[in-house]
Amino acid sequence: MFIVDAHLDLSMNALEWNRDLTQPVAAINERELGLTDKPDRAKATVSLPELRKGNIGLVVATQIARYVAPGNKLPGWHSPQQAWAQTQGQLAWYKAMEDAGEMVQVNNLATLNKHIKLWADGTDSTTKPIGYILSLEGADSLVTVGHLERAYNAGLRAVGPAHYGPGRYAQGTDATGFMGPKGHELLKEMERLNIILDATHLCDDSFWEALDNFNGHVWASHNNCRALVNHNRQYSDEQIKAIIDRGAVIGAALDAWMMVPDWVRGESTPRGMNCNLEVMIDHIDHICQLAGNALHVGMGTDLDGAFGREQCPYDLETIADLQKVTGLLAKRGYTDTDIENMMHGNWLRFLRKAWADK
Numbered sequence: 001m002f003i004v005d006a007h008l009d010l011s012m013n014a015l016e017w018n019r020d021l022t023q024p025v026a027a028i029n030e031r032e033l034g035l036t037d038k039p040d041r042a043k044a045t046v047s048l049p050e051l052r053k054g055n056i057g058l059v060v061a062t063q064i065a066r067y068v069a070p071g072n073k074l075p076g077w078h079s080p081q082q083a084w085a086q087t088q089g090q091l092a093w094y095k096a097m098e099d100a101g102e103m104v105q106v107n108n109l110a111t112l113n114k115h116i117k118l119w120a121d122g123t124d125s126t127t128k129p130i131g132y133i134l135s136l137e138g139a140d141s142l143v144t145v146g147h148l149e150r151a152y153n154a155g156l157r158a159v160g161p162a163h164y165g166p167g168r169y170a171q172g173t174d175a176t177g178f179m180g181p182k183g184h185e186l187l188k189e190m191e192r193l194n195i196i197l198d199a200t201h202l203c204d205d206s207f208w209e210a211l212d213n214f215n216g217h218v219w220a221s222h223n224n225c226r227a228l229v230n231h232n233r234q235y236s237d238e239q240i241k242a243i244i245d246r247g248a249v250i251g252a253a254l255d256a257w258m259m260v261p262d263w264v265r266g267e268s269t270p271r272g273m274n275c276n277l278e279v280m281i282d283h284i285d286h287i288c289q290l291a292g293n294a295l296h297v298g299m300g301t302d303l304d305g306a307f308g309r310e311q312c313p314y315d316l317e318t319i320a321d322l323q324k325v326t327g328l329l330a331k332r333g334y335t336d337t338d339i340e341n342m343m344h345g346n347w348l349r350f351l352r353k354a355w356a357d358k
């Protein structure tokens, strides 16, 4: 079945992990054997051939670069200009993948429909380009709100105003507080340009403020449920209902600590914590119960988003194993139509609506 994954940090993997994503996952991992600079070395699950193998022909792919003020202990750049430059390098990688015929940018209704048609034509998908919708995870790198239009012109179609910690336009995971005047200015400009608000990673205060002050299209690219794993990174039932009311689709994430409670980073193991793809269905099912239908969930795996096999479901070896999710959903009693919607239909319907008049 055709799959859309709404959150992958592909360019970050390419440039910060130094992964050649045109290679099979096995080759990437073999080359990382012995490296100890990051916990997920030699544990990759994502590459372009693997996406093709899993019939995951369309992804939302990020640019990501944090600004950190003095005293902020999170990793990040010391000026917004450096963060901007980082995202421009990431953009250059996506463009290089386009030049190589490996990827193709999807940024409006015409390119979306053309791409979906290409993947549905029944021919061998192993040579087809992976479609990508460009998204910015954390807006710190926008030196000024004026930079957003430059980013839009390069294809940017979704923005999550914050990531982890305090941000320049909004407060993110593990932080608290409101967006402030610059955040409001950003939301206005996003609305003018018809850029999707990715409500993922906003802290509770900023989340509610963003919903109140943004009249455009809202999704949550990768977000699980607080009712199942109690952490501020996750959505409360109230938040889930609020964004469903706005027509949002919520992407289910496969980072183990967001799937099962009491995960201890670097200590817990997927098998030890019983973290498998069934657990993903628990989060999906929780959202469907709140929605009263299966129209507001999709895949938003975040695989290889600074974690690898050491911290994702044990029954997933590479991202191609997402195909297993269809069978698990059927086992839970979802209909074929529900499953098609959750694997791709909900994201496509959302995008077609968001881009209808552009």
Ligand SMILES: [Zn+2]
Residues within 6 Å of the ligand: 137, 201, 222, 302, 305
């Ligand atoms: Zn994230």
